[in-house]
Amino acid sequence: MTNDTTIYSEFNVPTVINAVGTKTRVGGPRMRPEAADAMRAAARSGAHISELQAKASERISEATGAEAGYVTTGASAALTLATAACIAGDDLGRMARLPKTGDAPNEIVLPRSQRNCYDRAFHVGGGTIVEIGNNDHTLGVAATNVHPWEIEDAISDRTAAIAHLPKQATQLPLEMVVEIAHDNDVPVIVDGAATLPPKENLRRYIDAGADLVAFSGGKAIRGPQATGILAGRADLIRSVACQQLDWDVTDTVWDPPESLFGDTSPTGIPRLGIGRGFKVGTEELVGLLRALECYLEEDEQELHETLLDRAMMICEGVTGISGVEASVTPDIESEVSAANHRSEVIPEVVLKIDPDATGLDAVALAEGLREERPRIVLGADRALDGQLSINPFSLSDEEARYVIDQIRGQLTDR
Numbered sequence: 477m478t479n480d481t482t483i484y485s486e487f488n489v490p491t492v493i494n495a496v497g498t499k500t501r502v503g504g505p506r507m508r509p510e511a512a513d514a515m516r517a518a519a520r521s522g523a524h525i526s527e528l529q530a531k532a533s534e535r536i537s538e539a540t541g542a543e544a545g546y547v548t549t550g551a552s553a554a555l556t557l558a559t560a561a562c563i564a565g566d567d568l569g570r571m572a573r574l575p576k577t578g579d580a581p582n583e584i585v586l587p588r589s590q591r592n593c594y595d596r597a598f599h600v601g602g603g604t605i606v607e608i609g610n611n612d613h614t615l616g617v618a619a620t621n622v623h624p625w626e627i628e629d630a631i632s633d634r635t636a637a638i639a640h641l642p643k644q645a646t647q648l649p650l651e652m653v654v655e656i657a658h659d660n661d662v663p664v665i666v667d668g669a670a671t672l673p674p675k676e677n678l679r680r681y682i683d684a685g686a687d688l689v690a691f692s693g694g695k696a697i698r699g700p701q702a703t704g705i706l707a708g709r710a711d712l713i714r715s716v717a718c719q720q721l722d723w724d725v726t727d728t729v730w731d732p733p734e735s736l737f738g739d740t741s742p743t744g745i746p747r748l749g750i751g752r753g754f755k756v757g758t759e760e761l762v763g764l765l766r767a768l769e770c771y772l773e774e775d776e777q778e779l780h781e782t783l784l785d786r787a788m789m790i791c792e793g794v795t796g797i798s799g800v801e802a803s804v805t806p807d808i809e810s811e812v813s814a815a816n817h818r819s820e821v822i823p824e825v826v827l828k829i830d831p832d833a834t835g836l837d838a839v840a841l842a843e844g845l846r847e848e849r850p851r852i853v854l855g856a857d858r859a860l861d862g863q864l865s866i867n868p869f870s871l872s873d874e875e876a877r878y879v880i881d882q883i884r885g886q887l888t889d890r
């Protein structure tokens with residue numbers, strides 16, 4: 477049903493057909509119906525968030541192999557809370573002072589080559605990023621972006637954590653980073669937000685010894701867009717819970733769930749902490765847990781084949797338009813980087829537009845598609861080079877046919 481009568485019509489906001497993959501700015505992938513049903517059911521009654529979080533901790537623990545886990549309002553929020561936990565630990569005074577850190581160690585060591593638009597989350601949690609290494613390898617002028625000794629050298633009594641972003645360009649294996657960090661009693665925070673699929677990555681970073689790992693709930697897991705997962709050490713998750721949950725009660729009724737706190741309950745009731753602004757609701761929380769359950773059951777090979785078929789179908793559909801060269805990105809099931817990082821490459825359709833032949837350049841085509849109703853948003857990062865890309869992950873087959881028809885329409889009805 478590719479029409480423009482959706483809930484968004486009530487707000488006079490055009491519906492978007494998402495051909496850019498898991499990007500949450502256009503709504504991300506479609507939430508799993510099971511997750512939406514769980515949210516609707518949760519909306520009918522209440523539960524203590526702290527007790528739900530304790531249950532979530534068990535589920536996340538089973539899924540990741542970590543000691544504990546927590547549901548946040550996104551991977552970005554998870555990184556902020558991870559930072560706050562590494563800075564404050566169990567110290568109620570430090571929790572109460574954040575984002576001011578006083579004399580608490582708050583430096584987050586991060587290789588320059590891994591800096592990214594999401595790393596502000598470390599600052600939001602009271603951290604300050606200390607950059608090491610350079611971008612030489614990425615720029616092609618030298619062999620190495622970061623040497624192991626540079627991590628060691630950056631660690632001091634000001635260090636709160638080492639951050640790690642698993643990406644193709646990341647050179648040091650996480651195992652090596654963990655070894656250096658742990659030799660110096662410093663935790664490692666991994667931003668694994670967009671590294672699913674493959675789902676083996678849910679366990680991989682914890683297996684490698686990471687202390688805290690963040691994942692997005694609204695990307696490949698297809699839970700609510702505004703959810704994320706933080707998995708890791710029980711003591712750090714306990715700190716997160718202290719700084720995030722609403723403990724606004726008197727001593728006499730203060731009863732933090734044992735499964736979140738074990739036998740080391742905080743020595744007093746924490747003030748509403750820095751994490752208060754990242755509070756998930758009961759609906760999002762159960763929606764995410766249901767989505768995670770479905771994600772774990774999903775047949776990854778089958779999904780990969782479905783996406784590849786859809787990409788081929790789109791590619792064939794736009795083949796034969798004069799001035800357009802369409803291809804499917806190589807069917808490499810996974811790529812392994814120098815740091816032995818493995819991530820799934822979702823097959824995409826790449827369009828090369830020859831404006832002399834089509835009368836329309838890639839930028840104008842992307843704009844034209846965005847003006848359709850429903851709008852079509854596709855990958856336009858390389859539009860100035862004459863390239864557009866279509867990611868099949870968030871498209872239904874019907875929407876894929878709509879995308880084909882509109883591209884044909886834009887390029888041939890001229």
Ligand SMILES: *Cc1c(COP(=O)(O)O)cnc(C)c1O
Pocket residue numbers: 500549550551552553592594667669670691692693694703704
């Ligand atoms: C998407 C992303 C995030 C943020 O995730 P949200 O769940 O949207 O908060 C953080 N880091 C990386 C590398 C990402 O790709």
